Amino acid sequence: MTALDQLLDFCHDTRFDDLPASTVDRAKRAILDTLGVAIAGSTAPALPGLSSLVEHWGGRPEATLLTSGVRVPAPLAALVNATAARAWDLDDLHEANTCHITASLVPALLAACEARAPVSGRELIVAVALGAEIICRLSAAPRIGFTETGSIMSYQCGLYGVALAAGRLLGLSPRAMRDAAGLAHARVAGNQQGFLSGAMAVRVMQGVTAEAGLVCALMAEQGISGGDDVLEGRYGYYRLHHRNLYEPDELTRALGQRFLFDEVSIKPLYPCCRFTHGPIEATLLALEESGIATDEIDEIRVKVTNREARDLVCEPSERKRAPRSVADAQFSLPYLVAAAALHRRVDFDTIEPGRLQDPAVLALIDRVRVELEVDAQGDGRGVFPMPGDVTIVDRDGRTVRREVRFVTGHPRSPMDYGQVARKFLACAQRAKPGWQAGAVLIREVAALETLADAGRLVSMCTQTQTV
Numbered sequence: 001m002t003a004l005d006q007l008l009d010f011c012h013d014t015r016f017d018d019l020p021a022s023t024v025d026r027a028k029r030a031i032l033d034t035l036g037v038a039i040a041g042s043t044a045p046a047l048p049g050l051s052s053l054v055e056h057w058g059g060r061p062e063a064t065l066l067t068s069g070v071r072v073p074a075p076l077a078a079l080v081n082a083t084a085a086r087a088w089d090l091d092d093l094h095e096a097n098t099c100h101i102t103a104s105l106v107p108a109l110l111a112a113c114e115a116r117a118p119v120s121g122r123e124l125i126v127a128v129a130l131g132a133e134i135i136c137r138l139s140a141a142p143r144i145g146f147t148e149t150g151s152i153m154s155y156q157c158g159l160y161g162v163a164l165a166a167g168r169l170l171g172l173s174p175r176a177m178r179d180a181a182g183l184a185h186a187r188v189a190g191n192q193q194g195f196l197s198g199a200m201a202v203r204v205m206q207g208v209t210a211e212a213g214l215v216c217a218l219m220a221e222q223g224i225s226g227g228d229d230v231l232e233g234r235y236g237y238y239r240l241h242h243r244n245l246y247e248p249d250e251l252t253r254a255l256g257q258r259f260l261f262d263e264v265s266i267k268p269l270y271p272c273c274r275f276t277h278g279p280i281e282a283t284l285l286a287l288e289e290s291g292i293a294t295d296e297i298d299e300i301r302v303k304v305t306n307r308e309a310r311d312l313v314c315e316p317s318e319r320k321r322a323p324r325s326v327a328d329a330q331f332s333l334p335y336l337v338a339a340a341a342l343h344r345r346v347d348f349d350t351i352e353p354g355r356l357q358d359p360a361v362l363a364l365i366d367r368v369r370v371e372l373e374v375d376a377q378g379d380g381r382g383v384f385p386m387p388g389d390v391t392i393v394d395r396d397g398r399t400v401r402r403e404v405r406f407v408t409g410h411p412r413s414p415m416d417y418g419q420v421a422r423k424f425l426a427c428a429q430r431a432k433p434g435w436q437a438g439a440v441l442i443r444e445v446a447a448l449e450t451l452a453d454a455g456r457l458v459s460m461c462t463q464t465q466t467v
Contacts, residue, residue: 003251004231007137008177010255011130011164016122016449019129023259024449027128029420031457032445033092033266034085034106036424039461041087042067043431045326045353046200050207051080062115063455069462074115075211075218081107081458083207088271088348089330090427094264095274095386095410098146098308099139100154100206101161101264105131108162108210112169112217113455121451123169129261131165136260137251138231141238144245146192147311151241155190155209160230160237162213163220170221182226183216185237195312198319198328266409269426270346272330275309277407278388279333283340286392286402294342296394300368302337303389307374314370321365323356337390338364348430417446437463 016024041047051067054076061071066081082104085091091103109127113119138157146152163184167177190209194201220226231237231251238246270277279302286292304310313333314320323329329336329351338361339350349355388404406412415423421442428438441460444451 002229002232003248004178004181004229006252006255007134008164008174008181011134011168012174012177014126014130014256016126018256019126020259020262022262023129024125025417026259026262026264027125027132028445028448029266029415029417030092030102030128030132030264031106031124031448032417032424032442033420034102035441035445035457035461036420036427037088037090037103038066038081038085038107039432040090040427040430041084041203044084044087044203046204047080047084047087050083050204054080063111064114064458064462066458066461069459074111075214077114077458078104078108078111078214079207079211081111081207082210083204086203086206088351089273090267090269090271092264092266093274094136094139094260096263097136097139097153099135099157101132101135101158101261102128103154103206104158104162104210104213105135105165107207108166108214109169110455110458111210112166112214113453114458115455116170117455118453119169119455121448121454124454125448127165127169129259130168131161132261132264133259134164135161136264137255138237140260141246141248141250142242143247144242145308147308149242150191150193152190152192152205155205156188156237156241158206158209159188159213159216160184162210163216166214166217167220170217172217172221176220176223178228179224179226180217180220182228182230183219183224184213185227185230187212187216188237188241192312195327195331196316196319198323198325198331200327202327263411265407265411266415266420268408268415269423271348271351272336272346273313274407275306275313275386276331276333276336278386278404279337279390280340280346280388281404281407282388282390282402283337283392284344285404286390286400287341287344289402290392290398290400292392292394292398292400294364296396297341297364297367297392298395299393300337300341301371301391301393302333302368303371303373303391304333304386305373305389306386307372309386310370310372322362326351326353326356329356333370334365334368335361337368338362341392435463437461
């Protein structure tokens with residue numbers, strides 16, 4: 001029995017009552033968090049144009065665009081809403097796997113819920129939990145770094161996970177589920193080049209993953225076949241995208257008993273790459289405790305204990321130390337640390353296009369020194385979670401060091417449902433000032449297993465009632 005066989009059985013056979021209470025809770029937090037970050041992202045750069053394009057295409061009014069409330073075919077709603085969910089990089093992440101988990105998954109499944117209404121809240125919870133677990137499992141296996149292969153598991157593993165979870169939600173047979181996985185393999189794409197270029201492709205590809213995964217499940221439902229043995233076969237995922245350097249046991253060890261989904265971090269309101277969160281928090285704490293004023297800073301030393309993280313958030317140096325785009329800033333450790341030191345916070349304003357050339361921040365960037373220390377990297381996957389380790393030196397030579405081992409939102413420093421709800425409201429306020437439906441939606445998701453029609457969560461997000 002192959003790993004794919006086991007994953008397919010797991011996805012087809014698992015029922016709501018088989019899920020641990022912790023995983024049900026994690027699925028609810030994922031759904032609420034993803035809706036919040038997608039609302040915040042609905043007005044972000046790239047979204048107006050993408051939404052306009054989809055509305056121009058038109059089609060059967062199956063599912064709701066968070067950008068406008070217009071109803072379009074379900075895959076197109078998944079495309080736009082998942083792009084919005086990734087737009088500010090506030091969506092969740094499995095840190096050890098360097099993989100975003102639910103930004104594509106939840107919008108795709110909610111679009112399917114709307115298109116096939118009514119779909120119960122229990123069914124949505126199961127599909128989210130199983131799809132997320134598959135994404136976590138697939139992304140846990142590689143033993144070669146993404147800076148060597150250029151692969152990006154957030155899109156690739158996400159596509160398989162969306163296809164299988166959508167297949168589960170649609171009630172596909174075991175044979176059709178296998179076809180959905182095969183069709184997903186035929187469509188798998190995505191690479192790291194967009195990160196180097198500071199391109200909007202970074203967020204749009206998260207939407208493409210949602211659209212493609214849902215389409216694969218819908219094709220399989222129509223009897224369209226896909227290839228078999230798509231993970232470990234001759235031209236399978238791990239050979240094509242990871243040079244066959246992977247650990248097979250990661251795919252199925254304690255499957256159904258241990259849920260890696262429970263280990264996925266939820267981000268606080270730092271709209272930027274997770275690898276920068278530790279250094280940001282450490283910088284803020286060091287300055288608060290020391291009382292060092294910004295104009296007294298001589299140097300900020302940031303220790304980075306993972307080569308892939310360094311490559312992602314520090315290279316190419318000319319773009320990271322002088323960001324030209326929002327994506328540049330979101331993935332720039334020097335810029336974000338400097339901004340945190342200057343303004344004593346990192347928030348949406350930090351990455352506003354008009355602020356990227358702030359002379360005060362750019363001057364402080366010159367005093368940020370990144371020190372790479374990879375002695376403990378072991379098999380090459382790096383130290384996860386990467387701690388925030390910052391030393392600040394003032395002009396008199398005084399030093400203060402602060403280390404943050406587990407950043408807010410990590411399972412060792414988790415955000416509970418109440419904290420996620422507060423993040424949801426803050427995200428909603430960003431795009432919908434005065435919006436009043438948030439509190440109701442928070443209660444609906446908290447009681448999701450009792451809802452007869454989970455698809456209405458999306459339309460609730462587009463209600464226009466304001467204060």
